[in-house]
Amino acid sequence: MHKTLLIGLREFRQRVRKRGFLLTSIGTPLLLILFWAFTGVVDSSPGQPPLAELAQANRPDSVIGYVDQAGLIRTIPDPVPADLFRAFPDIEAAEAALEGGDIGAYYVIPSDYRQTGSVQRISPQLPTSPPDTQWFNWMLIANLFPDASPEQIARLRWPFNSSGLEFVNLSPKGEAGAEGNPMLPFLVTIAVMIPLFTSGSFLLQSLTQEKSSRVMEILLVSLRPRQLLSGKLLGLGALTLVQYVIWAAIGLLALVVTGRDASQLLSGISLSANELLLVLPYALGGFTLYAGIMAGIGALSPDIESSRTWVFVVSLPMMVPIYLWQAIVTSPNGPLAAALSLIPFSAPVAMLMRMTSTVVPLWQIGASLALLLITGIGMTWLMARLFRVQTLLSGESPSVHRVWSALRG
Numbered sequence: 001m002h003k004t005l006l007i008g009l010r011e012f013r014q015r016v017r018k019r020g021f022l023l024t025s026i027g028t029p030l031l032l033i034l035f036w037a038f039t040g041v042v043d044s045s046p047g048q049p050p051l052a053e054l055a056q057a058n059r060p061d062s063v064i065g066y067v068d069q070a071g072l073i074r075t076i077p078d079p080v081p082a083d084l085f086r087a088f089p090d091i092e093a094a095e096a097a098l099e100g101g102d103i104g105a106y107y108v109i110p111s112d113y114r115q116t117g118s119v120q121r122i123s124p125q126l127p128t129s130p131p132d133t134q135w136f137n138w139m140l141i142a143n144l145f146p147d148a149s150p151e152q153i154a155r156l157r158w159p160f161n162s163s164g165l166e167f168v169n170l171s172p173k174g175e176a177g178a179e180g181n182p183m184l185p186f187l188v189t190i191a192v193m194i195p196l197f198t199s200g201s202f203l204l205q206s207l208t209q210e211k212s213s214r215v216m217e218i219l220l221v222s223l224r225p226r227q228l229l230s231g232k233l234l235g236l237g238a239l240t241l242v243q244y245v246i247w248a249a250i251g252l253l254a255l256v257v258t259g260r261d262a263s264q265l266l267s268g269i270s271l272s273a274n275e276l277l278l279v280l281p282y283a284l285g286g287f288t289l290y291a292g293i294m295a296g297i298g299a300l301s302p303d304i305e306s307s308r309t310w311v312f313v314v315s316l317p318m319m320v321p322i323y324l325w326q327a328i329v330t331s332p333n334g335p336l337a338a339a340l341s342l343i344p345f346s347a348p349v350a351m352l353m354r355m356t357s358t359v360v361p362l363w364q365i366g367a368s369l370a371l372l373l374i375t376g377i378g379m380t381w382l383m384a385r386l387f388r389v390q391t392l393l394s395g396e397s398p399s400v401h402r403v404w405s406a407l408r409g
Contacts, residue, residue: 003223007231012238015202024198025243029250059084060132062104065094070113077142078150080135098122107136189325189352192279193318195247196286196348199240200294203232204311207298226384229295233288233380240287279352281369286348288376290318296383317345321353332357342368344375 015021065086066073076082086103088094094106105123113119119140121130141153148156210216219228297310321328321340328337332354340350341360347368354360 004227004231004234007223007228008234008238011206011232011235015206015236015239016242021198021202021239021243024194025246026250028194029247033250033254060104060130063102064132064136065097065103065106066136067091067094067106067108069111070109072109072113073139073143074146075143077139077153080139080142084132084135085139094122098124105130105132109140189322189349189356192283192352193286193322193349195240195243196283196290196318197315198243199236199287200290201311202239203236203291204294204298204301206232207295208301211298211301229384232295233291236291237287240283244283278355278365278369282348282352282372285344285369285372285376286318289344289372289379290314292376292380292383295380296386299383299386317343318349321346321350325353328353329357333360338364342371344372347372 059081063086064084065088067088067090073087076085086097088097088106091108094103094108097103098106105121108120108122110116110118110120119136121133123130137157138153141156142148145153145156207216210219293314294311297314301310324336324340327334328340328350331337337350337354340346341354341364343350351360351365351368355365
C-alpha cells in the first residue's frame with residue numbers, strides 16, 4: 001500500500017504542474033462562463049425589433065415595384081418612405097421597368113392573396129435577406145388592417161417582445177415563472193464530462209511516455225504491475241477532484257463578481273440538493289470506467305500514435321449524448337434518453353442531461369448508477385489483467401487478437 005500511495009503522489013505532483021492541466025482547469029470554466037454570458041443562460045430573452053428599429057432600418061438602394069392583383073394596397077403607411085415603392089398595373093410593366101433599371105425588384109400580390117397569403121419577389125439576383133422585405137411586410141399588414149395604429153401593426157408583426165415572453169417551468173420541482181434554457185443542461189454536462197476525459201488522457205499519456213522512455217522498466221523492478229495501476233488511478237482521481245474544486249471556486253467567484261444569485265442558476269437547471277449530490281457518484285463511476293479503459297489501452301500501446309484510433313472508439317459512446325443533446329433535453333423521459341442513461345458507457349452524460357431537464361424516476365437513477373459502478377469496477381479489474389510485465393514491456397501495436405490474448409493470460 002505504501003508503494004501504491006507513493007505512485008499516486010508522484011502522479012498527482014507531476015500532472016498538477018503541467019500546463020495542459022492548468023489550461024483545462026482555468027481556461028475551460030472561463031470559456032463556459034463567457035458562453036453562458038453571451039447566450040444569456042440565466043437571463044435570456046428573445047429580443048424582437050420594435051417600431052423604432054423599423055424606422056431606422058436600411059433602405060434599399062433602388063426603388064421597389066409591386067403589382068397588386070388583389071387590389072389590397074391603398075395607402076403607404078408610416079414609417080414606410082413614400083417614394084420607396086412604386087405601383088405597376090401589370091407584370092409586363094413591372095418587368096420592363098426592371099429591365100430598364102428603373103427599379104431593383106418588384107413584388108407580385110396575386111388575386112387570391114387573402115386565401116393563400118402567397119407573394120412573389122422578382123429580382124435579377126436572389127438575395128439572402130433583402131432589406132425591402134421588412135418594409136413591404138409592414139405595408140401589407142397596414143393595408144390588411146387599415147384601422148390599426150403603428151403600435152398595433154408592430155404587435156401584429158411581433159406578437160411578443162422581450163418583456164412579453166415568459167418561460168414557466170411546470171416541472172414538479174420547479175416554480176411557476178422560473179426561467180429555463182435548454183442550453184444549460186448541455187453546459188453542465190460538458191463541465192462534468194471534460195475532467196473525466198482529461199484524467200483518462202493523462203493516464204494514457206503517462207503510461208505511453210514511461211514505456212517509450214524506458215522508465216517503465218525501472219519502475220517494474222520494485223513495483224508490481226497492479227500496484228502501478230492502482231497508484232496511477234489514485235493519483236489521477238485526486239487530480240480530477242482538485243479540478244472539480246477549482247471549477248467550483250471559479251464558478252462561485254463569477255457569481256460574486258457578476259452579482260448573480262446561485263439559486264437563480266440552479267433554478268434554471270432544475271436540480272434539487274439530493275440530485276446535485278448524485279453528480280459525484282456519476283463522476284466517480286465515469287472516471288473508474290473510462291480511466292480503466294484508458295489504462296488498458298496504455299498498457300498495450302507502445303506510443304501515443306498507435307492508440308489514437310482506440311481512444312476514439314472507446315470515447316464515442318460518451319460523446320453520443322452530446323451529439324443528441326437536443327433530442328434528450330426536448331424529451332428527457334423518452335425511450336432514447338432513458339436507454340442512453342441506462343447504458344453504462346453513456347450514462348454519466350445522458351443521465352445528467354435528463355436530471356437537469358426533468359424529474360427522472362428513482363428506479364432509473366438507481367439502476368443506472370448501479371450498472372455504471374458495477375461496469376466501472378469490472379472494467380478496471382479486467383484491464384488490470386493487462387498489467388503484466390510481458391504486456392507492459394512489449395513494443396507491439398494493440399489489436400483485437402492481442403487484447404484477447406493478454407486478457408486470457
